[in-house]
Amino acid sequence: MSKGYNFAYLDEQTKRMIRRAILKGVAIPGYQVPFASREMPLPYGWGTGGIQVTASVIGPNDVLKVIDQGADDTTNAVSIRRFFARTAGVKTTERTSEASLIQTRHRIPEQPLKEGQILVYQVPIPEPLRWMEPRETETRKMHALAEYGVMHVKLYEDIARFGRIASSYNYPVLVHGRYVMAPSPIPKFDNPKMDRMPALQLFGAGREKRIYAVPPYTSVKSLDFEDHPFEVQRWDKPCELCGASDTYLDEVITDDQGARMFVCSDSDACQERQKGAA
Amino acid sequence: MTATTLRLSAQGLSKIFTLHVQGGVKIPVFHNLSFEAHAGRCVALAGPSGAGKSTLLRSLYGNYLPDSGHIKIRHRSGWVDLANALPREILDLRRYTLGHVSQFLRAVPRVSALDVVAEPLLAVGADEDKARNRAAELLERLNLPERLWNLAPATFSGGEQQRVNVARGFAPSYPILLLDEPTASLDAKNRRVVIELIAESKAKGTALVGIFHDQEVRDAVADDVFEVESFKETVA
Amino acid sequence: MSEMDAILSVRDVAKLYGGRGGCKEVSFDLWPGEVLGIVGESGSGKTTLLDCLSGRRTPDAGRIMYRGRDGEMLDVHALSEPRRRLLMRTDWGIVHQNPRDGLRMGVSAGANIGERLMAVGARHYGQIRGSANDWLERVEIDENRIDDRPMTFSGGMQQRLQIARNLVNGPRLVFMDEPTGGLDVSVQARLLDLLRRLVREMHLACIIVTHDLGVARLLAHRLMVMKDGRVIEEGLTDQVLDDPHHPYTQLLVSSVLPA
Numbered sequence: 077m078s079k080g081y082n083f084a085y086l087d088e089q090t091k092r093m094i095r096r097a098i099l100k101g102v103a104i105p106g107y108q109v110p111f112a113s114r115e116m117p118l119p120y121g122w123g124t125g126g127i128q129v130t131a132s133v134i135g136p137n138d139v140l141k142v143i144d145q146g147a148d149d150t151t152n153a154v155s156i157r158r159f160f161a162r163t164a165g166v167k168t169t170e171r172t173s174e175a176s177l178i179q180t181r182h183r184i185p186e187q188p189l190k191e192g193q194i195l196v197y198q199v200p201i202p203e204p205l206r207w208m209e210p211r212e213t214e215t216r217k218m219h220a221l222a223e224y225g226v227m228h229v230k231l232y233e234d235i236a237r238f239g240r241i242a243s244s245y246n247y248p249v250l251v252h253g254r255y256v257m258a259p260s261p262i263p264k265f266d267n268p269k270m271d272r273m274p275a276l277q278l279f280g281a282g283r284e285k286r287i288y289a290v291p292p293y294t295s296v297k298s299l300d301f302e303d304h305p306f307e308v309q310r311w312d313k314p315c316e317l318c319g320a321s322d323t324y325l326d327e328v329i330t331d332d333q334g335a336r337m338f339v340c341s342d343s344d345a346c347q348e349r350q351k352g353a354a
Numbered sequence: 355m356t357a358t359t360l361r362l363s364a365q366g367l368s369k370i371f372t373l374h375v376q377g378g379v380k381i382p383v384f385h386n387l388s389f390e391a392h393a394g395r396c397v398a399l400a401g402p403s404g405a406g407k408s409t410l411l412r413s414l415y416g417n418y419l420p421d422s423g424h425i426k427i428r429h430r431s432g433w434v435d436l437a438n439a440l441p442r443e444i445l446d447l448r449r450y451t452l453g454h455v456s457q458f459l460r461a462v463p464r465v466s467a468l469d470v471v472a473e474p475l476l477a478v479g480a481d482e483d484k485a486r487n488r489a490a491e492l493l494e495r496l497n498l499p500e501r502l503w504n505l506a507p508a509t510f511s512g513g514e515q516q517r518v519n520v521a522r523g524f525a526p527s528y529p530i531l532l533l534d535e536p537t538a539s540l541d542a543k544n545r546r547v548v549i550e551l552i553a554e555s556k557a558k559g560t561a562l563v564g565i566f567h568d569q570e571v572r573d574a575v576a577d578d579v580f581e582v583e584s585f586k587e588t589v590a
Numbered sequence: 591m592s593e594m595d596a597i598l599s600v601r602d603v604a605k606l607y608g609g610r611g612g613c614k615e616v617s618f619d620l621w622p623g624e625v626l627g628i629v630g631e632s633g634s635g636k637t638t639l640l641d642c643l644s645g646r647r648t649p650d651a652g653r654i655m656y657r658g659r660d661g662e663m664l665d666v667h668a669l670s671e672p673r674r675r676l677l678m679r680t681d682w683g684i685v686h687q688n689p690r691d692g693l694r695m696g697v698s699a700g701a702n703i704g705e706r707l708m709a710v711g712a713r714h715y716g717q718i719r720g721s722a723n724d725w726l727e728r729v730e731i732d733e734n735r736i737d738d739r740p741m742t743f744s745g746g747m748q749q750r751l752q753i754a755r756n757l758v759n760g761p762r763l764v765f766m767d768e769p770t771g772g773l774d775v776s777v778q779a780r781l782l783d784l785l786r787r788l789v790r791e792m793h794l795a796c797i798i799v800t801h802d803l804g805v806a807r808l809l810a811h812r813l814m815v816m817k818d819g820r821v822i823e824e825g826l827t828d829q830v831l832d833d834p835h836h837p838y839t840q841l842l843v844s845s846v847l848p849a
Contacts (some may be wrong), residue, residue, distance in 0.1 A: 080593055100715025104769055129720070136768045145673055151616060172788070185683075208694075217671075221671070221672045221675060223675065223705075223709065224680075225708040226705065226708075226709070228708040228712075228713070229697060229704065229705050229708060230697075230716060232700070232708065232715060232719075233697050233698060233699045233701050235702065236698055236700055236719070236736070236737050237737065300713075301714060301715040302713050302714045303714050303716050304715050304717075322831050363596060372835070373840070373842055374836075374837030374840045374841070375714070375837070375840050375844055412833075416826060417828050417829060417832055417833065418829070418832065418833040419825070419829055419833055419835070441811060441812035441826040441827075441829075442621055442624055442811065445811055445826070460807075461781070462782075462786075462808060463779030463780075463782065463783065464779050464780060464783045465783060476790075477790070532841055543723070565720050
């Protein structure tokens with residue numbers, strides 16, 4: 077553990093402030109709580125919100141996993157894992173089942189999360205209404221009064237243009253039957269995993285200075301139309317590495333000739349499955 | 355003529371125009387004028403040009419507001435005084451009770467001649483086909499060429515417009531009908547049609563009040579003549 | 591008989607800006623199926639009044655009572671904000687002079703029309719689209735424009751789209767601010783004809799602010815003439831225009847250039 081830093085980089089007062097925001101978020105599932113986001117030693121858009129949330133809830137006994145687009149070995153994931161290993165001295169892991177705290181960008185692990193685990197999402201734009209209503213004063217009022225008709229205007233527009241709801245990530249959800257929430261840019265494939273998840277889900281938006289939360293076992297429903305129900309992505313063939321047919325696949329270019337293959341985006345789940353098969 | 359046939363009763367009407375844009379000059383038109391219209395009869399308003407016939411007729415329709423007096427109209431088994439009725443009461447009166455054939459058609463853009471005539475029927479909830487049939491029947495009687503029926507009357511000649519206007523006035527069977535020179539721009543043939551229409555209305559019990567410049571028409575339709583001139587106020 | 595009851599009852603409404611401008615001592619009743627025209631020149635207070643009446647601006651004094659569908663009289667400005675906003679989405683419509691203020695320019699015509707339906711819970715895409723198609727036809731816009739954005743429409747079409755968007759869920763009271771302003775005369779005529787028909791068919795109560803006396807004569811059953819924030823003359827439309835009593839109304843009427 078590096079000397080000269082407070083445990084997990086942030087000072088204790090800041091962590092208390094953020095924890096209060098998290099507690100309020102947990103108490104009002106899906107509600108965006110403003111917080112005094114700090115300057116972090118990395119640029120906005122690289123996970124400053126998620127890191128502040130993680131820093132505020134992490135303890136010495138936690139085991140941390142960080143994923144970016146499902147993978148543990150991408151630059152962003154590696155640096156954030158190293159950041160907390162150095163500033164908090166915590167154990168890190170790439171195994172979903174071993175982690176007590178998982179910070180993620182763009183995915184939810186394939187392996188179902190358990191009670192006691194915490195999933196921290198990095199959020200670029202926390203306001204799901206912003207696409208339809210740019211005024212923050214107005215979107216706050218719309219949330220307060222649960223005026224969510226415009227969300228369906230967006231979905232209507234998708235169907236009118238593409239014949240189906242084409243939004244494939246950051247697909248809006250209704251939390252606990254009350255607040256419409258942006259699930260961060262996870263693929264809509266992952267939306268059903270949020271519903272009644274046993275783990276605590278926390279969302280941090282550093283640039284936008286918002287924190288929100290979904291407590292364990294809370295209903296999270298993806299918005300849809302009666303005659304165009306919510307659907308997740310499907311692939312024609314299984315993962316070419318592990319053979320799974322129920323996971324989210326990435327298209328990977330494998331050589332200079334443009335050969336491509338479809339493989340699991342969740343590298344841990346994929347490797348575990350390959351080991352199991354071997 | 356009895357109280358049971360009374361449809362319209364003007365009592366002590368006075369009208370003075372005050373022209374504020376011309377230094378507040380006052381133009382008295384008539385003073386303390388009273389007259390009645392009865393079911394099945396036609397009153398012709400008489401008097402020289404400028405005697406106030408048109409002003410009186412417009413007052414009877416609620417278009418001009420008299421300065422004093424009452425205009426009681428039999429409406430929905432009661433009486434409404436035009437001189438102090440609410441706008442919506444006057445509109446209801448005009449919809450169901452009181453028809454008016456003005457001298458000039460105020461053409462609504464884009465609305466066809468047929469629809470202009472059918473409109474008062476539609477306004478009281480008539481079936482669309484029935485209203486159009488009635489409109490067509492009247493336009494045919496008034497010899498308006500069929501090719502004009504689906505055109506907006508704004509570009510019609512004076513005589514054509516007047517026939518559309520007459521047809522519109524006679525389309526519903528109003529209990530009271532006001533006619534302002536309904537034959538002024540019509541030829542002899544169409545004048546006779548108007549005379550027939552008036553006679554038919556009278557037979558159905560309509561009370562008519564009209565200004566008929568044409569002596570022949572007036573003689574043919576009028577049961578009573580009312581001299582407006584004698585109510586001219588003598589300004590000291 | 592509910593017909594006898596006013597849908598909007600306005601008493602002594604005033605809204606002043608630093609002692610001048612605005613409107614004062616405005617009272618009237620409006621009934622279902624009735625179109626009230628508010629005429630007057632720029633600065634006469636007619637738009638301020640419209641904003642107060644439609645709940646978008648809080649008057650300094652007076653009361654605006656609206657009769658809800660269940661017959662209850664609601665004090666528009668004493669209502670909680672959620673109820674007032676709900677009323678605006680369900681019972682009222684507002685047609686702005688500039689269609690850009692009343693339309694979502696970034697989404698299709700169909701979505702523009704469907705928004706109010708979705709706002710009150712419609713969740714069947716096919717039915718929403720069906721209503722949008724019906725309304726495009728009613729406002730004389732070709733059905734194959736349903737997926738086009740309003741910025742590709744002419745001014746007249748945008749205005750008709752705005753009307754469809756407001757009327758799709760059967761409001762009872764519609765406010766219009768210079769609905770034909772900025773349109774070519776030929777386009778105006780079409781819009782006026784359309785409005786006349788819709789008002790009659792839907793038995794709408796309607797308040798139209800306009801400085802165009804021709805528009806007022808065609809659309810309004812009755813008129814209020816405003817000057818310096820006050821109503822100086824009111825009555826049946828043709829009576830006010832043909833037999834004006836107030837010096838200002840006479841000036842206004844005599845200032846219209848004959849066509």
